[in-house]
Amino acid sequence: MRRKANRYRVDRVKRREKILSGTRTAIAAFMVLISLALFSAALSRAYHALLDAPWLRVQEIEISGLQHMSRVEVLNAMGVARGASVFGLKLVQLKKRLEMLPWIRSALVRLDTPERLVVELVERDPVAKIAAGDHCLLMDQEGSLFAPCKCEEHPNLLLISGAADSGLKVGSTLQREVGEAVAGLLAAVRDWEEGLHRGKISQCHWNPDTGFLINVGEQGIPVQLGADNLEEKLRRLHEILGLLAERQWVGNVTRIDLDYGQRAYVEGQFPSFKGI
Template identity: 25%
Template structure:
């Protein structure tokens, strides 16, 4: 009977402890912390065997972690990585460039910052590609690592279509009218010259329209855009052909007929005006006009003399 009473009393005590009535609440650590505390106590009591040199390794690991953190915060990670990997035999010693006709290899090396200590491992391929794409002639670029010491650079360059004169500036342009770079030498002197506002954007379509007139096209030295609406053609003989805004093909057919019948473009004239559909106007040069006046005056005098003599 006393044993049964003790058991009931024990259950009542545990129930009171669980319900928090009359007994202080027990504080129990979470399971992961309990394991950590038991391990710490065992380590301090000497019940856990510690291998030799663990302390030294721990110190070096701690110092390494601190060093890495410091490099990360100070922004020196890339520099350290470059130095370490370059010293390990991964310094870039060979750069193979292909596809560059207008872009010099010196410009490429300077832009990439290759100074003999740059590492293949630490080189940022995407950043290098973006830098190369900023060069004037480069349309697209690809950079590839060839371990252990080589970098391959493959370029696709833009194609010069013509020369655009805007004010006193001369620029090389693509077929779509985008500027490539300023004109610096006579290497591209054979390209067609387009002059005036909006000439660069309208150049390709107009040049294509002249494809059916190869003889005339071969004699053109400059395409001059007038008021952003029409074109004047400056020929190698100095003659200016003034074209209309519309029906350019019809005007060129008239010019071709005149040239075939009278060789008008090789005569001493300043301009051929084709802007009006119902007439063609020819402007003489100053010298030709003077000679024509002299000829008319001589003819008039001759007629007068002939009339007096009669």
């Protein structure tokens, strides 16, 4: 007759092996954690040693694309001191800092050599000043109001009133209808100033019911343009001012209305003609 196996002894052996296996696994995991901690500490020590190393430091910062901002403003925004370690530079963060500046449309920051940091900027190009209450906002080519300014600043830019309310803030855009009208006016004014110009357009007022009213020349003659066919109307204004200049009547004009289809209304104090 065969002897029966001791079932309880087998179970004890298996339990002991299971405990030993678990212990080995725990010890191995603990050793891995210790190794990772030591490795991380070594990396951290090496990183800080590199930060303190006298080599691989920024010795030159080249900035291109500046038109309206100064080099000092850009350097202050970046916060990178000369002699800073290149290992501590976060180029993506520097790019974001620069693009938060109102005048900066886009920025590229890169290391050209281990000691030379290159910053390439694209600034916004202001095309008009938009009056908003007691102050003005600069508008770029995309219609974005990107920076505040005093209304007397940037005298080369056309001042447009009536297009925005006093609550408009930096980062806003004009209402769609108003923005399209302003874009059309600026395109027409660009042609006027480049070729047809017989007097600087000093300022402009937008009225949603009657369109644009501009002031032209040294005496600021008010000219009603309306809201459409602005390029054609400015061409007619060029001809009218030329005719008035030939007769030396420009100083007598008090108002011109071009919102009459193909006609124009000129108001002023003109000499009367007597019959012979």
